[in-house]
Amino acid sequence: MTQTAIEFRSVVKRYGTATAVAGIDLSIVKGELVTFLGPSGCGKTTSLRLIAGLELPSAGQVFIAGRDVSRDPASARNVGMVFQSYALFPHVSVLENVAYGPVIRGTPKAEAQARAREILEQVGLAGLEARLPAELSGGQQQRVAVARAIVQQPDVILFDEPLSNVDAKLRRKVREEIRSLQRRFGLTAVYVTHDQEEALAVSDRIVVMEKGRIAQVGTPSELYEHPASPFIADFIGDANLIQGRVVQGQFTAPGMAFPVSGPDGPATLSIRPERITLSPGGPDRVLTATYLGSRMEYSVATERGEMLVSRPIFEPRLTAGQEVSLHITPADASRVA
Amino acid sequence: MKALWEGRIGLIWSGLLLAAVLALPWYKGGATLASALAEGVAGRVWLLPLVGAALALALLALLSRDWRIHPAGAALVGAGLGWLLLQGFGIGLRGPALPGLGLLFPTALEGQPGFGWGAWLAGIALIGALAEVLAARGFCRGERFAAFAIIGIVSALSLFVFFPIVKLMSAAFVGPDGTLALTPFLTRITASDLWSLGCLTGSGRCGVVINSLVLGILSAALATALGLALALLVARTDFRMKRLLRAISILPIITPPFVVGVAILVLFGRTGLVTVEVAEWFGVRPTRWIYGLPGILLAQVLAFAPVTFLVLLAALEAINPTLEEASTTLGAKPVTTFRTVTWPLLRPALAAAFLLAFIESLADFGNPIVLGGSYDVLSTKIFFAVVGAQYDLGQAATLSVLLLTLTIAAFWVQTRWLGRGSYVTVTGKSDAGLVAPVPGLIKWAAVAAVVPFVLFTVGIYAIVLMGGFVKDIARMDMAPTFGHLWTAFSFEFNERGIQLFGSAWNSMITTLWVSALSAPLTMAVGILTAWLIARQDFTGKRAFEFGTLLSFAIPGTVVGVSYIAAFNVPPIDITGTMAILVICFVFRNLPVGMRAGIAALAQIDRSMEEASQTMGAGGGRVLRDVVLPLIRPAIFTALVYSFVTAMTAVSAVIFLVSARHNMATAYIMGRVENGEYALAIAYSTVLMLVMVACVAAMNGLVGKRKLGRRSTVTGTPHPAE
Secondary structure, three states: OOOEEEEEEEEEEEEOOEEEEEEEEEEEEOOOEEEEEOOOOOOHHHHHHHHHOOOOOOEEEEEEOOEEOOOOOHHHOOEEEEOOOOOOOOOOOHHHHHHHHHHHOOOOHHHHHHHHHHHHHHOOOOOOOOOOHHHOOHHHHHHHHHHHHHOOOOOEEEEEOOOOOOOHHHHHHHHHHHHHHHHHOOOOEEEEEOOHHHHHHHOOEEEEEEOOEEEEEEOHHHHHHOOOOHHHHHHOOOOEEEEEEEEOOEEEEOOEEEEOOOOOEEEEEEEOHHHOEEEEEEEEEEEEEEEOOOEEEEEEEEOOEEEEEEEEOOOOOOOOOOEEEEEOOHHHEEEOO | OHHHHHHHHHHHHHHHHHHHHHOOOOEOOOOOOOOHHHHHHOOOHHHHHHHHHHHHHHHHHHHOOOOOOOHHHHHHHHHHHHHHHHHHHHEEOOEEOOOOHHHHOHHHHHOOOOEOHHHHHHHHHHHHHHHHHHHHOOHHHHOHHHHHHHHHHHHHHHHHHHHHHHHHHHHOOEOOOOOEOHHHHHHHHOOHHHHOEHHHHOOOOEOHHHHHHHHHHHHHHHHHHHHHHHHHHHHHOOOOOHHHHHHHHHHHHHOOOOHHHHHHHHHHOOOOHHHHHHHHHHOOOOOOOOOOHHHHHHHHHHHHHHHHHHHHHHHHHHOOHHHHHHHHHOOOOHHHHHHHHHHHHHHHHHHHHHHHHHHHHHHOOHHHHHHOOOOOOHHHHHHHHHHOOOOOHHHHHHHHHHHHHHHHHHHHHHHHHHHHHOOOOOOOOOOOOOOOOOOHHHHHHHHHHHHHHHHHHHHHHHHHHHHOOEEEHHHOEEEEOOHHHHHHHOEEEEOOEEEEOOOOHHHHHHHHHHHHHHHHHHHHHHHHHHHHHHHOOOOOHHHHHHHHHHHHHOOHHHHHHHHHHHHOOOOOOOOOOHHHHHHHHHHHHHHHHHHHHHHHHHOOOHHHHHHHHHOOOOHHHHHHHHHHHHOHHHHHHHHHHHHHHHHHOOOOHHHOOOOOOOOHHHHHHHHHHOOOHHHHHHHHHHHHHHHHHHHHHHHHHHOOOOOOOOOOOOOOOOOOO
């Protein structure tokens, strides 16, 4: 049985005349990790802050654990939040940072600290309780921030771009840590990022946002393989967008024709670069060949314009200027408009 | 469970309101049992609606699930607050101020006294309840503490800043017969003793407005030039006396305003030390040349140069050295670099410094009163219109409107100028590079300006230190004595303990009390205001910010007169109390604490406060647990600054002191008027020693500022310090 943890009902957030969130309906199931993904200014952080209570909606309602919290300030909600900058209190110890929430909510200090110790041990920070945040490494600080957010068993834990302050090299490890903690504690989590790779790696479901609205909701593979619009196809991963016409179920563009579903008329197909295969000789020409270590990337001039092709490194390499032909099967294309 | 608890806090306000109308004396000086209910039953029936509203609100709070979102709650709170003000201002001491109220309430013709404990508490409780009602409707993101702080501070500012000013302005339109009309104002404002240009055409004296403007412009120009010389020497040369210069720049903060004036008199008065010497050496007849423009100008330039120095120093240090290096690598000579890069970058700061000194000069009261002679300026003219034999509030009000217009215009220009033309060259990235030394010619010009300034300052403070402890410094009688000190501060131990006889004890003790009471209040209100402005988003925030800034631009003299105009009569009848002195300081010094707070908060990541909120802390808790510990240095700065200002200020309090609550500065000014210079100087020295002890205590507690050369400017343009 699935339980709804968070629900947005026609939520709107305006600042003066600017609209940050332009009417969102969404429900998040208990125990899942949902990512808000989108370019900057799309309303993803505002949506997160609406859950936290750091912003109140201008219209519509927000429900947490079945309760309408639209008018409740942050302090009256049961949410945990991990901030971009971690926001650890620099003037108190790690232990006091983690015990802060329980103490505020009325737990006796000794009990709160015992609970904080327990959580710190579970995130692998036993022995560092007496340190000040500044005496920890970046990764450790992040774990303190997570510990602090989950110590009160919140209805939901919110991550606001948690990897943006982590070294590029460490990001994969930290995001795996976050994911495994979330699973271990059975937490409902909402995660904000503008990095599509991070979103694909960490999420159960992704909410792609554009200009204050939801553009598409789906699992990572749904979004990557069946993007609903050219925007999403382009935003998640790389995509070749090909414009053409559909006549009687047949898509045609210069040098291309294959069956697609959907109504007749103008149409756009999205084809991922790694789905295209190349063979030497043919009507098209390699413009640039870029060596990326794990793969080769080719920019190929075709009748339909330039196309991006990505090939495994072990295939015979092509060079710029070479004549090639592209092979695309209908299963590789998905109609986005 | 949660809702019930939420309602409880609301219940506190409702309970306070009940106590205010049922159990406390409603009027000022009323008997213990003369509550609003008792007074209302005894005949002042217009108080009964308030009692009714209080009871209804309490009932609603007990019975309704959540009175805060109940429409009746909002209606009761709004109506209660409205009625409280309406009856207070509508029915004065001698009957109704609004015609028609007498018909409605015949007993109102007898009038009513000012607000007492009950009325004040009722007002506070209603404001608290209003904050609850608004917070429940999403104001301040539902944070009740922030809502209460905003509404409380807005109410206080309205009551103690705007209301007096409005009252004062209306007084400018009141004719001799007591009616409101345009003619009296026009007559007063066009009077020739305001605008006459006689001194220029050689046919008599200039008008007081012209005098003020001439003084302001000259004083600001000279102070800015001197400040620039000081700043260039400190920032851009290896001048030996840098530390001395920085030390000197602190002196004016702890110097009572007329001490420098007195020292100048002692040096250059008709029987002054220098005057007499010069007379002997050169056979010149001693004159009273120092009285008037030259004396005031001298005193003001000495007093304001340190202020302009600090503004310009900050600007010079904020100039990115790579800009000057770029100019040099392009082949410019030092003079060219200075002229084409440094100078244009400094221009906004120069304008700011000039306008700041101009405003200070217009507002200055201490120096003109001591050194002015027959050279009248607006601030002294206002004083004599109220304090002299001819008590003419209309005249004082008209002059105040003029003075206020001038300072606010200058203030407006200053903010506009900085808003547009500030070239902040700090990027937050570390920029290597050495500052360009100033060209030799400019350096020597600066030295030539600074050396006399330093000598002068040293001389003046030597007089101040010595003068109180010799027999009569004004007549060169240098026999050491503690007589003056003893006159002021004599005491005796006897069987009844310690007894204070000295003539200055009364004012000294009041001053310490007022300073000690107002400093923490000023700090608290200032820091809270800073927090609201830096961290809260609410409707009307821009107006709120403007209001707090405005209170900064009002000259002390105007504040003093406006308080007399506003608080001499019910409902807020507090003249002659210590409270009015404390309130005056709190709202005059509020911007200082506010600026310190805003600067400190700009350095602190906002998400720490948000983290605290998501963990369940309300606004007050966030402030206590996170904000206050992190901005502790700003708190101490604000605390000590307000303490020191309360001890040295004279312009506003001179109007507000009473025989019972006299202040040190007012007492000293009285001694200066009587020509008792030595006593005045001795007392000033004691005052300064107390303040030095406070500054030292602050330094000890806060420690040295660890701000690097770059971090002192944090991306914001420098407004007037």
